[in-house]
Amino acid sequence: xxxxxxxxxxxxxxxxxxxxxxxxxxxxxxxxxxxxxxxxxxxxxxxxxxxxxxxxxxxxxxxxxxxxxxxxxxxxxxxxxxxxxxxxxxxxxxxxxxxxxxxxxxxxxxxxxxxxxxxxxxxxxxxxxxxxxxxxxxxxxxxxxxxxxxxxxxxxxxxxxxxxxxxxxxxxxxxxxxxxxxxxxxxxxxxxxxxxxxxxxxxxxxxxxxxxxxxxxxxxxxxxxxxxxxxxxxxxxxxxxxxxxxxxxxxxxxxxxxxxxxxxxxxxxxxxxxxxxxxxxxxxxxxxxxxxxxxxxxxxxxxxxxxxxxxxxxxxxxxxxxxxxxxxxxxxxxxxxxxxxxxxxxxxxxxxxxxxxxxxxxxxxxxxxxxxxxxxxxxxxxxxxxxxxxxxxxxxx
Numbered sequence: 588x589x590x591x592x593x594x595x596x597x598x599x600x601x602x603x604x605x606x607x608x609x610x611x612x613x614x615x616x617x618x619x620x621x622x623x624x625x626x627x628x629x630x631x632x633x634x635x636x637x638x639x640x641x642x643x644x645x646x647x648x649x650x651x652x653x654x655x656x657x658x659x660x661x662x663x664x665x666x667x668x669x670x671x672x673x674x675x676x677x678x679x680x681x682x683x684x685x686x687x688x689x690x691x692x693x694x695x696x697x698x699x700x701x702x703x704x705x706x707x708x709x710x711x712x713x714x715x716x717x718x719x720x721x722x723x724x725x726x727x728x729x730x731x732x733x734x735x736x737x738x739x740x741x742x743x744x745x746x747x748x749x750x751x752x753x754x755x756x757x758x759x760x761x762x763x764x765x766x767x768x769x770x771x772x773x774x775x776x777x778x779x780x781x782x783x784x785x786x787x788x789x790x791x792x793x794x795x796x797x798x799x800x801x802x803x804x805x806x807x808x809x810x811x812x813x814x815x816x817x818x819x820x821x822x823x824x825x826x827x828x829x830x831x832x833x834x835x836x837x838x839x840x841x842x843x844x845x846x847x848x849x850x851x852x853x854x855x856x857x858x859x860x861x862x863x864x865x866x867x868x869x870x871x872x873x874x875x876x877x878x879x880x881x882x883x884x885x886x887x888x889x890x891x892x893x894x895x896x897x898x899x900x901x902x903x904x905x906x907x908x909x910x911x912x913x914x915x916x917x918x919x920x921x922x923x924x925x926x927x928x929x930x931x932x933x934x935x936x937x938x939x940x941x942x943x944x945x946x947x948x949x950x951x952x953x954x955x956x957x958x959x960x961x962x963x964x965x966x967x968x969x970x971x972x973x974x975x976x977x978x979x980x981x982x983x984x
Contacts, residue, residue: 640866641943644917645856647876649936651824651847656837657815658682669829673820673846680831680843682816687809694809698802705795708788715785722781726774733767740764824848852934854886854922856942857896863918865946866891872922876932877939884928886942888949892919920944 660682667679743760747753820826829844831837854874858866866888874884895916897903922942924934 640862648855654843656841684816687813691809694806701799701802708792718781722778729770729774736764736767857917867949870949
């Protein structure tokens with residue numbers, strides 16, 4: 588008796604039911620997990636996400652300064668290595684100071700000469716005042732002599748009239764009177780000359796004082812030029828991109844290097860215009876630097892730029908010509924990093940960061956204050972419209 592092999596079971600038979608039930612259980616679990624994820628994300632958005640605005644179009648920035656020479660000469664010494672930190676007022680390099688030292692010495696000599704000339708004129712003025720006093724005394728003496736001579740002349744003339752005096756006595760008295768009068772005029776002229784000389788000396792003294800002031804200004808200028816041979820850091824930071832070496836020739840405006848104030852770094856974040864409605868100065872910010880993604884920094888919104896980045900670009904586009912394609916603009920926002928967080932990491936300008944602003948924080952005022960009402964500029968129909976809206980008597984239909 589020959590046995591025949593079992594025929595294959597047709598699809599849909601009871602043997603396939605266990606597999607179908609297992610697939611349903613897996614799909615159910617996946618659906619539950621999906622609903623849990625959606626619920627969690629929805630809850631997180633409702634409690635957190637809708638109050639936070641995030642952007643990855645943000646970078647560390649600093650108000651760096653390009654140091655330039657202010658004197659002409661050859662670099663004699665460099666005291667700071669490339670990419671080295673410097674303190675405020677620290678000398679970075681020195682220009683050969685010999686020419687400026689000679690100029691300072693010459694300015695000092697010029698000042699000494701001007702001061703000597705001033706002292707000489709002051710002495711001459713003192714002598715001139717004494718000369719005036721002497722001339723005044725001489726005038727007083729000649730006036731007294733003239734008074735005596737005039738009295739003697741009148742007496743001699745009276746005696747000659749009464750035939751008591753002689754003609755010779757009258758002539759002698761007349762000559763003495765005329766001589767005394769001439770001496771008075773000479774004394775007056777000497778006094779006027781002494782006063783004129785004193786006026787000239789005073790004018791020369793004023794001019795000498797101006798020369799002293801000019802010499803002092805030149806001395807200060809020479810000292811300032813000598814001080815500029817020492818190139819100093821205007822603030823603390825890191826000197827980078829150094830452009831000089833010992834022996835380099837520099838002139839006013841020659842580039843020395845770039846000083847980066849790493850202690851005053853801030854974040855420049857570019858938010859979409861649809862995100863800035865709730866961003867206000869003083870808002871709390873969380874910052875993550877791409878170089879240290881596990882480090883969370885904190886900051887505060889300082890200000891919003893008064894315009895989008897496109898407005899301040901070198902060649903702003905004009906949408907008034909040709910076809911128009913609307914592009915979402917971005918508004919730069921300046922964010923200050925907290926001091927304790929800024930000093931924790933070796934942050935450098937240009938690093939990419941991701942910022943998240945909590946719109947529930949910040950100053951309690953709108954982004955742009957509403958303009959004050961000006962009744963004088965109200966439209967003519969404004970009063971009638973207000974009356975209609977308020978339902979004033981006689982204004983309803």
